[in-house]
Amino acid sequence: xxxxxxxxxxxxxxxxxxxxxxxxxxxxxxxxxxxxxxxxxxxxxxxxxxxxxxxxxxxxxxxxxxxxxxxxxxxxxxxxxxxxxxxxxxxxxxxxxxxxxxxxxxxxxxxxxxxxxxxxxxxxxxxxxxxxxxxxxxxxxxxxxxxxxxxxxxxxxxxxxxxxxxxxxxxxxxxxxxxxxxxxxxxxxxxxxxxxxxxxxxxxxxxxxxxxxxxxxxxxxxxxxxxxxxxxxxxxxxxxxxxxxxxxxxxxxxxxxxxxxxxxxxxxxxxxxxxxxxxxxxxxxxxxxxxxxxxxxxxxxxxxxxxxxxxxxxxxxxxxxxxxxxxxxxxxxxxxxxxxxxxxxxxxxxxxxxxxxxxxxxxxxxxxxxxxxxxxxxxxxxxxxxxxxxxxxxxxxxxxxxxxxxxxxxxx
Amino acid sequence: xxxxxxxxxxxxxxxxxxxxxxxxxxxxxxxxxxxxxxxxxxxxxxxxxxxxxxxxxxxxxxxxxxxxxxxxxxxxxxxxxxxxxxxxxxxxxxxxxxxxxxxxxxxxxxxxxxxxxxxxxxxxxxxxxxxxxxxxxxxxxxxxxxxxxxxxxxxxxxxxxxxxxxxxxxxxxxxxxxxxxxxxxxxxxxxxxxxxxxxxxxxxxxxxxxxxxxxxxxxxxxxxxxxxxxxxxxxxxxxxxxxxxxxxxxxxx
Numbered sequence: 001x002x003x004x005x006x007x008x009x010x011x012x013x014x015x016x017x018x019x020x021x022x023x024x025x026x027x028x029x030x031x032x033x034x035x036x037x038x039x040x041x042x043x044x045x046x047x048x049x050x051x052x053x054x055x056x057x058x059x060x061x062x063x064x065x066x067x068x069x070x071x072x073x074x075x076x077x078x079x080x081x082x083x084x085x086x087x088x089x090x091x092x093x094x095x096x097x098x099x100x101x102x103x104x105x106x107x108x109x110x111x112x113x114x115x116x117x118x119x120x121x122x123x124x125x126x127x128x129x130x131x132x133x134x135x136x137x138x139x140x141x142x143x144x145x146x147x148x149x150x151x152x153x154x155x156x157x158x159x160x161x162x163x164x165x166x167x168x169x170x171x172x173x174x175x176x177x178x179x180x181x182x183x184x185x186x187x188x189x190x191x192x193x194x195x196x197x198x199x200x201x202x203x204x205x206x207x208x209x210x211x212x213x214x215x216x217x218x219x220x221x222x223x224x225x226x227x228x229x230x231x232x233x234x235x236x237x238x239x240x241x242x243x244x245x246x247x248x249x250x251x252x253x254x255x256x257x258x259x260x261x262x263x264x265x266x267x268x269x270x271x272x273x274x275x276x277x278x279x280x281x282x283x284x285x286x287x288x289x290x291x292x293x294x295x296x297x298x299x300x301x302x303x304x305x306x307x308x309x310x311x312x313x314x315x316x317x318x319x320x321x322x323x324x325x326x327x328x329x330x331x332x333x334x335x336x337x338x339x340x341x342x343x344x345x346x347x348x349x350x351x352x353x354x355x356x357x358x359x360x361x362x363x364x365x366x367x368x369x370x371x372x373x374x375x376x377x378x379x380x381x382x383x384x385x386x387x388x389x390x391x392x393x394x395x396x397x398x399x400x401x402x403x404x405x406x407x408x409x410x411x412x
Numbered sequence: 413x414x415x416x417x418x419x420x421x422x423x424x425x426x427x428x429x430x431x432x433x434x435x436x437x438x439x440x441x442x443x444x445x446x447x448x449x450x451x452x453x454x455x456x457x458x459x460x461x462x463x464x465x466x467x468x469x470x471x472x473x474x475x476x477x478x479x480x481x482x483x484x485x486x487x488x489x490x491x492x493x494x495x496x497x498x499x500x501x502x503x504x505x506x507x508x509x510x511x512x513x514x515x516x517x518x519x520x521x522x523x524x525x526x527x528x529x530x531x532x533x534x535x536x537x538x539x540x541x542x543x544x545x546x547x548x549x550x551x552x553x554x555x556x557x558x559x560x561x562x563x564x565x566x567x568x569x570x571x572x573x574x575x576x577x578x579x580x581x582x583x584x585x586x587x588x589x590x591x592x593x594x595x596x597x598x599x600x601x602x603x604x605x606x607x608x609x610x611x612x613x614x615x616x617x618x619x620x621x622x623x624x625x626x627x628x629x630x631x632x633x634x635x636x637x638x639x640x641x642x643x644x645x646x647x648x649x650x651x652x653x654x655x656x657x658x659x660x661x662x663x664x665x
Contacts, residue, residue, distance in 0.1 A: 106518045113524050167516045171530055175471040176494045179511040
């Protein structure tokens with residue numbers, strides 16, 4: 001350790017209480033930033049996964065233009081060919097076929113416009129949470145002839161219970177009138193009111209018969225092992241899709257394209273988070289500036305003596321900067337350790353948000369949330385604190401450069 | 413959700429069927445009223461073909477329809493065989509549909525009224541609110557043209573402030589002998605959404621009548637819906653019992 005570093009370190013501990021308080025402030029800011037960022041990333045992942053698990057999946061193959069128009073004639077004519085591609089795609093863990101038709105669904109009393117979805121019951125259970133969220137009755141069996149699953153709000157609106165009949169009236173793929181009578185087999189609660197109010201699931205086979213689909217489907221839905229695996233899987237599938245007959249162009253869409261609102265919501269949240277972090281950093285910066293200015297003003301006389309003895313202003317600046325850097329480093333290191341420890345603890349245990357469960361449910365979020373500690377969320381906050389404290393320390397350090405020994409000596 | 417929705421096809425045609433005295437209309441309001449009365453009748457029976465055309469797809473249906481007064485109509489699909497017997501009843505602003513396969517009558521909810529019928533370019537609102545053109549709009553004369561040696565009034569129809577309509581404006585062309593020849597539908601920004609041409613004016617049911625109605629969406633190439641009248645007969649009246657839910661469930665041919 002050089003003389004300068006030794007002096008800086010000793011200077012710091014001339015006023016242990018102030019140093020410890022400043023270190024604590026820096027550490028607390030780091031801890032807060034680490035935890036908040038991890039929390040944000042964790043809740044985004046939860047939001048995306050919740051939305052992905054209940055309807056869209058990570059990746060879908062559809063007819064080109066289906067996402068915009070959702071016309072029943074825009075089909076994937078040969079779903080098996082797409083299935084072969086998905087089976088080979090890297091990162092894709094499960095896939096299933098789905099068909100959708102917006103139809104009138106009516107009970108004895110009421111009629112509503114509802115999205116009727118044809119699903120493959122067994123494969124659907126691997127892709128979405130549908131099977132797990134059945135709250136009454138039972139799940140569909142493969143090839144179920146007339147069973148239907150519906151959301152609890154739709155069931156309430158239609159005033160039907162288990163075993164009751166509902167009539168579906170829609171338009172088939174060939175333009176003919178599609179009509180069928182279904183029996184309510186299961187009622188589910190996804191937690192997303194919009195979904196629970198406006199969708200009804202039947203078996204894909206039943207859908208095919210009713211809507212004259214002739215083997216075609218509307219969506220091939222896939223889930224990947226993790227969110228990070230999606231881009232690679234999408235590129236692979238998109239490349240392979242061009243090899244299929246060009247008469248019916250197909251496209252691969254990821255969850256962001258399927259739910260554009262979700263990412264926008266995340267971006268808005270991100271920005272409000274950033275404003276908060278900025279304010280936090282500002283507070284930290286001012287408290288550190290205060291500490292440094294204090295420590296310099298009370299040592300003016302001392303600086304004057306040092307200069308009179310021949311110490312160059314540059315060396316003094318270096319000394320002061322070393323002091324501030326050491327102070328910040330200690331604070332950031334402590335904050336990093338504490339922040340990671342706290343975040344890691346809650347990542348393991350989760351945080352129950354019992355009071356806000358209604359709001360969370362609207363977004364389809366579980367009421368136990370888990371922060372997500374990553375390299376980025378752990379280092380971004382401390383790095384920002386480090387940068388801003390260094391900048392703050394520059395001001396008093398540069399002030400010393402312009403100090404004349406005479407003035408400093410007479411400074412009280 | 414821009415999904416296609418079932419609804420009623422022929423009410424629009426049948427609604428308009430009419431006999432009327434020759435109005436000596438001068439102002440726009442009277443011209444529209446006159447054309448409307450001419451289209452309508454006390455009652456009518458017709459047989460029509462509806463063809464939905466898309467670039468890659470086409471479908472034709474045959475329909476039989478009865479209308480009475482200003483608001484009541486009932487119709488059935490005769491072909492294709494798969495859809496035979498599907499019926500629709502419209503009274504005032506309410507609509508019911510009947511499907512023989514499931515043997516059920518379904519009442520159409522109000523939220524479905526702006527949906528297209530069977531993938532056609534006609535919507536439920538086109539069908540159920542046609543007489544709202546008289547009740548819900550203020551008409552003004554934009555000018556006159558000549559077509560086929562006859563004078564044609566060009567009329568701008570703006571919705572009244574409180575009117576429950578979805579269009580921002582309609583543009584009508586009405587020939588001096590009370591025949592509609594064009595109807596354009598505009599949104600709130602006064603952008604053309606779709607247009608209806610009344611073509612092939614012939615003697616039918618005892619008077620001149622456009623027998624070919626072509627509705628096309630603005631900006632959509634090669635996509636349109638055509639209604640072609642095969643038979644049309646005007647009657648002094650039809651029994652009320654024809655326009656009931658019971659009658660809808662027990663179709664007669």
